[in-house]
Amino acid sequence: xxxxxxxxxxxxxxxxxxxxxxxxxxxxxxxxxxxxxxxxxxxxxxxxxxxxxxxxxxxxxxxxxxxxxxxxxxxxxxxxxxxxxxxxxxxxxxxxxxxxxxxxxxxxxxxxxxxxxxxxxxxxxxxxxxxxxxxxxxxxxxxxxxxxxxxxxxx
Amino acid sequence: xxxxxxxxxxxxxxxxxxxxxxxxxxxxxxxxxxxxxxxxxxxxxxxxxxxxxxxxxxxxxxxxxxxxxxxxxxxxxxxxxxxxxxxxxxxxxxxxxxxxxxxxxxxxxxxxxxxxxxxxxxxxxxxxxxxxxxxxxxxxxxxxxxxxxxxxxxxxxxxxxxxxxxxxxxxxxxxxxxxxxxxxxxxxxxxxxxxxxxxxxxxxxxxxxxxxxxxxxxxxxxxxxxxxxxxxxxxxxxxxxxxxxxxxxxxxxxxxxxxxxxxxxxxxxxxxxxxxxxxxxxxxxxxxxxxxxxxxxxxxxxxxxxxxxxxxxxxxxxxxxxxxxxxxxxxxxxxxxxxxxxxxxxxxxxxxxxxxxxxxxxxxxxxxxxxxxxxxxxxxxxxxxxxxxxxxxxxxxxxxxxxxxxxx
Numbered sequence: 001x002x003x004x005x006x007x008x009x010x011x012x013x014x015x016x017x018x019x020x021x022x023x024x025x026x027x028x029x030x031x032x033x034x035x036x037x038x039x040x041x042x043x044x045x046x047x048x049x050x051x052x053x054x055x056x057x058x059x060x061x062x063x064x065x066x067x068x069x070x071x072x073x074x075x076x077x078x079x080x081x082x083x084x085x086x087x088x089x090x091x092x093x094x095x096x097x098x099x100x101x102x103x104x105x106x107x108x109x110x111x112x113x114x115x116x117x118x119x120x121x122x123x124x125x126x127x128x129x130x131x132x133x134x135x136x137x138x139x140x141x142x143x144x145x146x147x148x149x150x151x152x153x154x155x
Numbered sequence: 156x157x158x159x160x161x162x163x164x165x166x167x168x169x170x171x172x173x174x175x176x177x178x179x180x181x182x183x184x185x186x187x188x189x190x191x192x193x194x195x196x197x198x199x200x201x202x203x204x205x206x207x208x209x210x211x212x213x214x215x216x217x218x219x220x221x222x223x224x225x226x227x228x229x230x231x232x233x234x235x236x237x238x239x240x241x242x243x244x245x246x247x248x249x250x251x252x253x254x255x256x257x258x259x260x261x262x263x264x265x266x267x268x269x270x271x272x273x274x275x276x277x278x279x280x281x282x283x284x285x286x287x288x289x290x291x292x293x294x295x296x297x298x299x300x301x302x303x304x305x306x307x308x309x310x311x312x313x314x315x316x317x318x319x320x321x322x323x324x325x326x327x328x329x330x331x332x333x334x335x336x337x338x339x340x341x342x343x344x345x346x347x348x349x350x351x352x353x354x355x356x357x358x359x360x361x362x363x364x365x366x367x368x369x370x371x372x373x374x375x376x377x378x379x380x381x382x383x384x385x386x387x388x389x390x391x392x393x394x395x396x397x398x399x400x401x402x403x404x405x406x407x408x409x410x411x412x413x414x415x416x417x418x419x420x421x422x423x424x425x426x427x428x429x430x431x432x433x434x435x436x437x438x439x440x441x442x443x444x445x446x447x448x449x450x451x452x453x454x455x456x457x458x459x460x461x462x463x464x465x466x467x468x469x470x471x472x473x474x475x476x477x478x479x480x481x482x483x484x485x486x487x488x489x490x491x492x493x494x495x496x497x498x499x500x501x502x503x504x505x506x507x508x509x510x511x512x513x514x515x516x517x518x519x520x521x522x523x524x525x526x527x528x529x530x531x532x533x534x535x536x537x538x539x540x541x542x543x544x545x546x547x548x549x550x551x552x553x554x555x556x557x558x559x560x561x562x563x
Contacts, residue, residue: 047407049405050405050406050407051406051407053401053404053405053406053407054401054406054407054408054413054416056404056406057400057401057404057406057416057420058412058416060420061416061419061420065423065424066419066420066422066423066424066427067416067419067423067424067427068263068264068424068427068428069266070263070264070265070266071263071264071412071415071416071419071427073266074262074263074266074412075410075412075413075416078410078412
């Protein structure tokens with residue numbers, strides 16, 4: 001009895017550690033149901049929309065000369081990573097049968113967001129104010145598209 | 156005059172102790188996500204940390220013994236070892252986050268990746284710990300940390316609707332569309348960030364390093380009762396600027412760069428420069444405190460000589476722990492592990508260990524033999540007991556919430 005207990009103890013600790021590590025790194029398994037997939041789509045779109053909203057504020061500060069070019073570049077770089085991660089995480093998720101319409105609506109807009117963010121980063125690194133204004137305008141358009149797709153996916 | 160200066164510097168140090176990378180990031184994050192809806196947590200945390208820091212400082216001044224010494228005596232060697240492992244692990248995680256926090260703030264001014272700055276920050280911290288006396292170390296970052304007041308200035312300059320913010324803060328509720336568990340996850344993260352155990356370890360060990368006795372009660376109480384509330388005010392200012400700039404447009408604020416951005420919006424480049432100086436000072440101060448706390452807890456548990464007041468050769472094991480922990484933290488920081496997620500994870504789990512830190516303090520502060528006439532009064536016991544119950548509930552809820560919300 002004591003021997004069994006002695007073996008189960010460390011095993012439990014290992015399992016708990018693995019479980020906590022997965023939680024900590026926000027690792028989740030593939031979505032299996034329609035509802036889960038829809039929820040993931042909404043969460044990804046919301047995350048990208050929130051990130052884009054933050055970048056717009058950073059660009060406004062930069063265009064108005066209220067921020068250091070270095071700080072804007074760092075801010076945009078971080079947000080570009082977030083958007084790229086959201087895009088990859090959703091695009092590589094296996095969609096359950098019957099959810100292709102959701103995928104077809106969400107993946108392109110996330111890919112577009114990722115591409116625009118790369119352009120924003122290039123403009124931020126060049127500290128070209130006109131180019132920043134142009135990217136700022138593109139972000140406004142992107143926000144509109146993100147909101148439209150969010151509305152569609154939420155149903 | 157000299158005494159007044161000493162008092163002022165002590166208060167600044169307490170302000171610095173309250174604001175660290177965990178606090179900076181969590182304040183900006185909750186301000187952006189919930190507006191002023193979680194301001195009540197900061198008020199709760201300030202009262203709690205001030206109550207227990209006063210107790211710990213009083214116990215250290217009367218008995219000459221810091222918190223972890225008492226943890227081992229009152230909880231027994233085995234339970235204290237679990238507490239040591241948890242506290243040491245979490246303070247170590249926070250040390251990684253603080254080192255990365257300094258590097259991230261420097262990155263804002265230089266655009267050079269924070270990873271390149273981590274080794275240099277580690278060397279700077281080593282030099283500060285090795286060469287600068289305890290008081291000098293505390294006061295340098297305490298005074299530089301004054302630059303953090305730029306967040307208060309920014310809050311005023313943004314000209315928010317103060318009435319609406321106050322109403323938001325006074326009537327906390329879970330905003331529509333926000334999951335209830337996530338709201339409480341961030342409430343606990345904020346509480347953990349503002350009542351971190353290392354603050355108490357550092358404060359009580361610092362009282363011993365300063366050689367405080369019962370004659371220093373006034374100085375100690377002024378530090379606690381003015382310093383921590385001022386720290387809380389700074390935390391609220393960060394929440395306010397984040398709530399005003401980010402919350403209305405639904406922007407996310409989960410980085411040091413985003414924490415500083417509202418100051419740029421409000422005050423321009425001068426404000427941003429002050430914010431960067433303040434963040435660097437606050438995180439360097441917290442790096443020193445977390446590093447020293449890891450050494451304090453280990454040395455106090457094993458009964459080794461410890462502290463900067465001891466000659467280095469006499470406290471060799473304590474100093475060796477500091478060097479090894481600093482090297483390990485810099486190594487982990489260089490692994491590209493996301494420092495912000497790490498910070499949120501560390502402050503949240505830190506909340507789960509709070510009762511183990513605070514229970515022994517409450518017990519010893521009531522011990523007539525140890526404390527004599529300086530033992531706790533009714534008020535300290537009433538507030539202390541309330542917080543112990545609250546922190547126990549928080550501790551029990553922490554892991555289930557972590558799982559349910561997948562870490563927020």
